[in-house]
Every structure is written in C-alpha cells, then in structure tokens.
Amino acid sequence: DNEEKILQHGGRHERYKIRVFCRIRPVNRNEAAQGGVIVVDKIDEFSVTIDTPRGQREFQFDKVFSAGASQEDLFHDTNLIQSTIDGYNVCIFAYGQTGSGKTFTMVGDKEQKNPGLMPRSFNAIFDIIRENSSKFDFKVSAYMLELYNDRLQDLFVSQAGEAHAQTQSHGQARRVEIKRNRKGVVFAQGAETKEASSAQELYALFQQACANRHISATMNVESSRSHLIVGIRVESKNLTNGSVSTGKLSLVDLAGSERAAKTGAKDHQLKQVMQDSLGGNAKTLMIVNISPSECNLDETLTSLYATRVKAITNNAQRNVESKEIAQLKEVIMKLKSGQSVEDVDV
Template sequence: MTTVLVKQTEGCSDTELPLEGAQACLEELKESLYKKEREITELLESEQTPIPPIPVAQPPCAVLLRVVVEKAHDICSEVSEARLLVDHMFEENRVALAQAREKLDHMSQMTADDNNRKEEDNSDPEWLDCGTEHVLLLQETLRECEITQMALDCIRVGDSPSLSDCDTAPELDEMLGKGEGVKSVGQQLLLLQDQLKQVREENRKVVENYTSERTMRKKYYNMVEDMKGKIRVFCRIRPMSRAEAAQGGAIAVGCLDDYSVTVETPRGPREFQFDRVFSGKSSQEDVFQDTNSLFSRLIQSAIDGFNVCIFAYGQTGSGKTFTMVGDRDQKSPGIMPRAFNAIFDILQENATKFDFKVSVNMLELYNDRLQDLFLSGAEAQSRRVEIKRNRKGLVFAQGAETKEASSAGELFAMFQQACANRHIAATKMNVESSRSHLIIGIMVESRNLTNGSVSFGKLSLVDLAGSERAAKTGAKDDQLKEANSINKSLSALGDVISALSSELPHIPYRNSKLTQIMQDSLGGNAKTLMVVNVSPSDCNLDETLTSLIYATRVKTITNIAQRNLESKEIAQLKEVIMKLRSGQPVEDEEV
C-alpha cells in the first residue's frame, strides 16, 4: 500500500513539473506585458495624449494597436519621409502577401494530391504530416502578412483597425508581444517626433527670416518711393460689425503681413501691397503710434512750408470717420485731433527760433455745394464759397471764414463746432453716416527769427463720405439725393485717379468740386497720405475690391512737393502792398 502511494505521489510530481514551468512562463509574460504597458503609458503622457479606456469585451491589443496606428498616421501626415517609408513597406508587404497566397494555394493542392496518393499506397503517416506542417507554416505567414497589410493600410488612411474578430485578437496579441516590438515602436515614434520638432523649428526660422527680409525690402522700397514723391497709402481693416456677424457673414479680408492685404474672391485670393496695413485688432493708438514717424514728418513738412494732405477713402460704414475724427466722446481720438496736438507741440519746441501764426477754415461739400462749417443756418446757405488756385498751384477756398488758433485746445473747440454743423444721418449701414465730405485746412505761417524768411504751409485733413448703394443703405428722398451726389463726386475722383495713374495728358479735375479742391493733393505739389478703409465681410466684397483697386492706383501717382518759402525782402514788400491796399500808413523804413 505504501509503495503504491509513493508511486502515485511520484507520478503526480512528474505531471506537475510541466505545469510549474508553464506557470513561471506565464508570470514572465505578465511582467513583460506590464512593462510594455508602462512604456506606452509614459510615451502617451509625454505627448499629453489622454489614455483611452479599455473596453471590457476588447483585448488590450486593440487599444494598443489603435493608439500606435493613430500616432503613426499623425507622424506620416507631418513628415514626408515617414509617409514614403510606410508607402514602401505597404508595397513590399502587398507583394509578399500575393506570393504567400500563391504558394499556399500551390502547396495546399500538392499536399492534397500527395495525401490521396500516399493513402492509397499505405505510406508512412509521418510523411503525410510533413506536407500538412508546411501548409500550416504558410498559413501563419499569410496571416501575418494580412494583419501587417491591415495595419499599414490603417496608418496610411488614418482609420482605426477593427478587432471584433475573436480569431484576430490572439494573433495580434502574439505579434505585438514578440520580443521588444512595442518598445521598438515607441522608440521609433519618439525618434520621428524629435525629427518632426526639428523640421518645425527649421520651418519656423525660415518663415521668420523670410518675413524679416520681406519687411526690410518693403521698408526700403517705400523710402525710395517717398523720395520719388509717390503718394503714400495706408490700409485699415475694421473689425466685423455685429450686423455682419448676425447675418452670418464670413471674413474675406486679412493681413498677410504689415504691408500686404489678401482678399478671398470667387476667382481665388487676391493680394494688394500698401505702405502699411492695419488689421481689425489695431487700436487708434496702434495706428497713430505705428504711423508716428511718417505722421510727424508730414506735420513737420506743413510747418516747414509744404502743402500736405491726409485723407480717408472707402465704402460707407468702413470706418473712415472713426479713423479721421475718432469716437463721439474722444476716448479714442482720430488723426484730426491728434494732428492739432502735434502741430502745437512742434510749434512749442521751436518757439525760440520761429514766430508762428496758425489759421484754419473748415468746410463741407454737401450736394456738390461748398458750405462753411463755422456758420450755421441761413448764414451758411447764403455764404458763397469758391475754389481758387494761386500761381504756385495752391488751392484755397475764397469766401470761407478763416479763424486764428493759438493753442490745440482752441483749435479743437473750432473743430467741434464744425462737426456739430456737419450733415450726418442714420442708414442701414451706419448709425452716423456722413452725408458730406469734410475738408479742414490748417495754414501755418512761420517767420524765421534769424534771417527773416517766411514760409507758408497748408495741412489739409479730408474725411470723404463713403460710396453707397441704396439697396444696402435704404436711402430714400433726401438721403437718396445725398447718396447720388456723393457717388457722383467719388466717381469723378476715381476718374482723376485713373487718369493720373495712367499718365494721361488731360486730368479731369473740373468734373467735380471735390476733385477741384483736392487738385493740389492728387498730382499736385502736396505730400499726400491716403488711408483706405475696408470692411472684412464677404457681403461687402465688391466695394472692398473697388476701394483697394483705387488705392493701388493712387500709390502710383507722383506729386512734386515744393516748399512755399519767401525771402525777407519779398515778405516785407508783400506786407507793404497789403497795408497800401487797406489804406494803412507805410513807414519809410518799410519801403
């Protein structure tokens, strides 16, 4: 009995030895799997990618393979070398898959024939098993090629692999668990990601260098054009309005850089080049400070005796008045009030060297009639203002009241009085739509205290009314008449711009009072800055393109700026003549 029990125990020990070995292998496999899982988790965390939850009924390899495929697809999308490598692997595996299927079909047929023949001849069963094992090996190879092809195809198109087939999951688990496969994939991903970062950094540096070179090139080009006397043109894109956003309008205008505007049209994008471009995010301070160097030079030129003009152009509701005047409370003042301060700041700095006299007139062109904004009511209607030119080509308004200003505050008070008398109205496009062109003329006479020479400069600040369509603005009756007058004058201005840009022998200045009053600013002797204002919405695409095309033509116009300077003797003789005409006595020393 004891002998039997010992033998049974020995038998049990013999049968349990393989089980213990299998248990040890299983523990090693689990540890290896946990290690690979930690590596993948660290990889995902380093990429800040959330770890997807593992469904209960789905094998771990499903989630692992999906994440690897997604990461590989992202890298292939960014790195052309990786995409070419995957395409090459896909093609090689496709050829291997076709060969494996062909061999398997051929071997299966041969094995079946041999089995039938050997069975008839009563051959050795071991010989029959050799052909069957070879077929099974080919089937395993074919299955691996099919799975690899599926994975590569998913990487190329970006689809997640489907692992619902229960037969596929164990094989994928086995493939992913072989050797250091997962670790190798992780290392390759990290290597490709490092390469991707390097490529992106190189591209960023290339873009920065290109932008810097482009900016410098345009800067020097603008300096050359300024020396030639070319009219300077700035473009300002206003923000999208609430009405445009409510209508579902899309943004069709954008800035490529500080000098380029791009417009999305039905025929594709169009690009326009200007001396400076401001986006909808630019505030009044940004615009003024960015243009401060040019703005200061223009104000200084007017004080030095040059004719200077700054005017705003664009469609109604595009932000011209905001750019030139500012808001109602003057929390964001525009170019005009800033110019008043800049003039007297410069005069204050040079008060010990020069004796200055500042005078101003403020007009509006309403229904093709010039009106003095210093007057109101019947007096303004009865006053006749005419446009004249002196021998030097300087345009002035005869009959307009001229007032002297001794400070920026006094000048601004006159400006507020003028704005109160200006014609404005509400339309569908604008709450306060300008129904007239505003023209402010600031004359600066400076006498040099050292040599007695006198210079006369004029700064013209013009806020043009915007072109409009009655269907958009809803203009009727008097507003429709105003709109027709505005469009007619702007059309005449467009004809002048076209003639000047085409260098035609005849320039049609006399077709409108607007073109007459701006004759010395366009193609004349003025240093001119045009600020074209545009809407970003695609619903105003036609008007925006028209404004940008006109502004591009204005850039080609050349003015010949001349300084209005007189010697001490000539200035004294003019003063004597004025006294004689007025009946005042003249001293012998003055003659």
C-alpha cells in the same frame, strides 16, 4: 508701381510719392450676428488678400493695419505733421465705403476715448510749436468746409445764422469757391479762417464746425453724402533770419466711396479741393478703410482698386519766401485790395 520722383528740398534731394495705407476694421455687430464670413486677410505689413468668387486677389500697400491696430499706431506711422510745419502742403484723407471706419479713423469715437487723426494732428502741431518757440514765431489758422451735393458750405458759418443774415441784408449767402492762384496753389476763396493758439482752441473750432454740418443728427446714415474738409495753415517766421514759410495740412473725411462711384463726375468741386493735395506740390497720404466681411465684398474690392492712385507722384516743395518778398506781397495786397483775389499774385 510705386514710381518715385526726386525733388529739390533746399538744395537737398528728397524722394516723395503718394503713400497709401490700408486699414481693416473689426467685424461689426451686424456682421457678427449674421455669422459674417471674413474674406480679408493681412498677410504681412504691406499686403492684404481678399477671397473673391474668382479666386484670391492680393493688394500691396505702403502699410497695412489690421483690426487690432490702435489709433496711436496709425497716427504714429502717418508721420507728416513735421512736414506741415516745415512749409509743405500735406494732405491726409480717408477713403472707403460708408461704415468702413473712415470717420473713426479721421475723427475718432464720440467720447474721444480713441481720438482719430484730426484731434491727434491738432495736438502734434502745437507740441512741435512749443518745442520750437525760441527759434520761430508761429501762427496757426484754420478753415473747415463741408462739400454736400456739390456745394461748399463754410462750417464756421452756421446755416441758421446764414439764413438770418440773408433775410437781414436781402443778400446772397457768401459763396465759397475753390480757386487757383498764379502759382497753382489751390485755396478756398470766401472761406472764413479762424486763428487758434492752442490744440484745445483748434479742437473747439472743429466741434463748432461739426455742429454746423448737415449730418449732425444721424451721424452715419447721412455722413455718407457729405465730405468734411479741414484745412490748417501754419505760418512760421524764423527769428534768426526773418524768413517765412507756410505749410498747409488738409485733413479730409471723404463721403462713402459707393456714392462717389454712383454719382460719377458730378463731384468736380471735390476734384478741385483735392487738387493741391493730390497734384503738384503736396505730400499726400490716402487711408483706404475696408470691412473684412463677405457681405461687403464688392465695395471692398472697389476701394482696393482705388489704390492705383499710388502710381501718382507728387513734387513736394516747401513754401518759403524771404522777408523782403513777404513785405512786398503785403504792399501789393493793399494796393490791389479793390480787385478780385485772382488778380493778386499771391
């Protein structure tokens, strides 16, 4: 049911649907020690089978990556960084049970010998910017958030620093809230954004954000309770005609899917965060990470069923505006700076 929609793209029609990849991780040490039976099998580029007590089930994907696939293979096939620079909203998120390899897929290993999609995306953005620097002016900025117990934490603000600021001012911590503007674009109000002029700077910001997470001490046990959301805005100004386009890349390392299932509807914040990625105008890629072993059979089935998201179709539009509109908006912003963000028709 890979339903597709045709959409306008600068007068050109483009088909776009939510793509879903499946990545099977290698058997881990614990499973191997228990003589873990492998129940998941990649049968071709697009299909996996899983042996269940009620017989074999087959699931279809846009692409299947077996345990032998490299980080480079996966990144190469995501193929969405150019779209961000072209002015689209793009979202790549990893889904699956705790320990299924989501963080490896998105971040990579601790030593960064095998960097994941996040650091690779940082590099790719600045590679493309370098190639186009004679024709465009670029500005890259980022915000990084953690959603923990249904509360959004700005990861550019350390909790210790935040606590100190509160005692100084006897004030409330700045709350980050997910808002929609009149165009339906979802943004994180109150989140600090920082500019980066190189992939190294962007990665340094990412490391700073990770150090401020609730989970930095025990990477795996705790990470299952916290979603990591990295938002990167790329603004490009065409030096020939002055038109400006803004793309946004959201990279999300979701909490363990078993938590999502058990907490039920509590994660309404997450739904909002994902809204401009899943609904409306984004090009979205979901990477379902699964364990191949029998001991994880139930969780793996739950994750595989989630791929029904493929039926959702998005209308991806470029966020482009002319120089005049951009200037007008600046004036409006200045006039209305006394009012809340929702009143400004950004």
